[in-house]
Amino acid sequence: MKNPAEKNLSGEAVALDSLERDSFCIFINEHSEEKLSGGFYDQSYIPAGFGRKFDEYFAVTYLLEGRCRYVDYLKREYMLAPGALLIRHAGTVYTATGYYDERRHWLEFSAALPMSFFHALRAAGIIPPELTLLLPGVDSRLIAIARDYIDALRRAEDAAARARAYGLFLDFFSTAEEIARRTETAECSEEERRMVRAREMLGANFEQELSPREAARRLGMGYESFRKKFAQHVGSSPHDYRIRKRLEKADALLLHTRMPVKEIAIRLGYSAVSAFCRQYTSVRGYPPGTVRGNGNTAVTETQKPTDRFAVATGSMQ
16 A cells, blocks of 8 residues: 655645535536536535445546545555545546544545546546546645636536636646646655656657667666666556557547558557557557547546556566
8 A cells, every 4th residue: 555645735825624615516418427517525525434436427536634545446555645636537446435634524626527528638648547646735726726617617507617617627637747746756766756757758759769778778777777667666667668658649649630540650650550550459459440430449448458458568578
């Protein structure tokens, strides 16, 4: 079990007791997974020892008071303090059990968004499959955006207000991600900073030839040390990580552009379209052309993303 430290990073005082406990919810259509909601919820709404296990829709929970035991859909377990942001992927099973603090208090900001919106975020690479937790700390900037989001929901029957709510959520999420990244970089060791840089290198610029050995050289590390440290920090080998990120980019291009498969293969650095199709089919379990034929095939998978990947790519390299 991981135990992220509690962080209060805002430069301003955060007066949680003064926050209005308010929420709003609408359904975009008749389907229960197409939900748009949000609010601040305290111990008067959330019972002690409550548990959540499954959401049809996409949701985030920003913990402000209390503690939470969180097991994400990848079976990673955390004991969380205020300042944690839980990212609950649509249509997945997880466990979140809340505990009141010493004052018998609980406070969270939660937002739920339609599954269709989640699919777009997943396809664009904004919410990768492995991202289920951020640690931005209790921050006044995030609380202010959350209040604006709830205010937009009050008028969400209006299309312009709905658009504003979606925009505010994206602002909330990107701000949380930026704060968490800066905090992680500031607090991490030289080894951790190298691993952050390694993920950045291996997860981009696919048209360029970049082997794990070359990544290790650029980081000033021996290959065997780099390979072992990367696996410890990321949970997969550098080789497997680059393949996964390359195929996530392929999914986005297949779903949201009319780019020919051959051009996608070239853009992603494959020597031939046959090599791309072979690897894509081996990992995904279906050829890339199926994605365009069946719409959202690539982004509605709710299995653990590494399961088929591990079988298809073999042992750590």
